[in-house]
Amino acid sequence: YYLLGDEKKIYDYMMQDQDPNDKLEAKFMKALLDDRNVVMAERCAKMMKENPDKIQVFAFGTLHFVGPVSVNKMLTEKGFKVTRLTAPE
Numbered sequence: 681y682y683l684l685g686d687e688k689k690i691y692d693y694m695m696q697d698q699d700p701n702d703k704l705e706a707k708f709m710k711a712l713l714d715d716r717n718v719v720m721a722e723r724c725a726k727m728m729k730e731n732p733d734k735i736q737v738f739a740f741g742t743l744h745f746v747g748p749v750s751v752n753k754m755l756t757e758k759g760f761k762v763t764r765l766t767a768p769e
Contacts, residue, residue: 682742685764691746714749721754728760737765 681689699705720740728736744751745764752762 685766687746687750690742694743695747713743713747717744717749717751717754720744721751721758724751724755725758725760 681693698709720738724736724738738751740751746752755762
């Protein structure tokens, strides 16, 4: 799914074993993923605002770039253009 660039399938695949009714698991995933995504998006936005004339490249684990609380989504909502880079074929 990663090589295809299918963000929904990546997220669904990674989350398929998560139990939404398990409060401890939900708390863990929120801290591991969602809360960290907020911090990363804020740091990226700050760096880009401080250096508007530079192209920025950020690399995180795949799951941080997909899903409802993704770094991509938050940066896009802040008005930034997010482009996924791929390796040459």
